[in-house]
Amino acid sequence: MDNFCWVYDANAISGDVSLKNMFNKIKHYLKSLTLYELIIGLGLTGRYFFSKKITIQYPEERTPQSPRFRGLHALRRYPNGEERCIACKLCEAVCPAMAITIKSEMREDNTRRTTQYDIDLTKCIFCGFCEESCPVDSIVETRILDYHGEERGDLIYTKEMLLKVGDKYEDQIAKDRKEEESYR
């Protein structure tokens, strides 16, 4: 017999000539000649042909999202309209991709505020450390996952853009934070 083993049934290629082995051999040859295993395989794919399809047709249908989903960033405000960020720069320090750039100054009312708060989304790895480190829940990651830029630099989000995202989705953001409160 050939030294490369194409037979999956080891008995069929051994030198054993007992009656039982002969029977096994014949069974094996009949099985391969009638394409038994192949028909079983075709039956399996044939059943799947009529199975329920699991495709989610994306823009119309979406997969469920966790309240902890880490998508596009947002800067939040207090209900009175004051921005939360106090420019402690913890997020800038913790950011492993160094995607956050912050500059701060003293405002007229003697509070420390940011003058620049940029997140480079092309660098960001969406780890969520900035959100975790924030003492005032200012920088958060929202559920938004489909956004785009059309020109170079469009994905560097400035303070104004981030605040706008925060203003727009505040209800959802607040609801998600509330839901996860007890785990933090």
Place this chain on the structure above:
Amino acid sequence: MDNIFPQFPEIISTTLWTILKIVAIVIPLMISVAYLTYFERRVIGFMQGRLGPNRVGYFGLLQPIADALKLMFKEIIHPTKSNNVLFLLAPILTIAPAFAAWAVIPFDAELVLSDINAGLLYVLAMTSIAVYGVIIAGWASNSKYAFLGSLRSAAQIVSYEIAMGFTLVGVLMCANSLNLGEIVIGQSGGISQWYIWPLFPLFIIYFISAVAETNRAPFDVAEGESEIVAGFHVEYSGMAFAVFFLAEYANMILVSMLAALMFLGGWLSPFDFFPDSIVWLLLKVAFLLFFFLWFRATFPRYRYDQIMRLGWKIFIPITIFWIIFVGFMMQTPYREMFH
């Protein structure tokens, strides 16, 4: 034949009429090829629990047109140090026989472009030429993957051509004719008279060899995307690639058509109370083509030495045995079973 265009002399009129008939075969063929690619993606998608392309047009029906447009506008890249003439000749050599073989296919008792007596021989000759396209493509690309692919393909197509030829010998013995139309007529009398019954093993072997001849999964070692990227057409892009693609699918339809003609009674209806019609032929071809897609969704690729073993050590002995068996039976009182 009557002079169809009386304003022209006989010879021009005949040529014009033939060209019109060729167009009438090639255009529907091209459309079937386009939609076969669509159905392939849908069927394989369904078998994998997906939906497949369903975005372009209703149910994705315009997808093949979008694909064709995309390929037409893409650049054909010539690899450095490739042989330019051969590089462009290869796709032509692949597609020309795939279309030329259709000249002798009878779609109906009357509907055949050229009703020649050696029709089957002509088809065999044409399908054999197609291997040159693959070999030349691999050679002219100056790429090791393309070269490996064409080597594999050459060995595979040559091996399976023999088994395929032997299965056709069985059909010839039953039909006593090389003319495809007469082979079909020999099967008239309902489903029980089709050659698939006396020649069942040959039909199975023909169909498996056909899958191997067209380089389709599970015999697609010539492409083998997981081993040699895309095999013989790895260096092709744009329309040149599209032509290879066209040829592969045209060949699939051709071998299914031949199987339908030789084993499944061509345009003859399976039951006496339905009229014979081209619709039956198309239904049979569609049924066989579905198996090509089904195989691709089911079986993993054959190992190279297993392909060779299957072709040489299993198919050829079985076909020879069955031919002798048919010949023997024809000398016995049971010859009616084999007509």
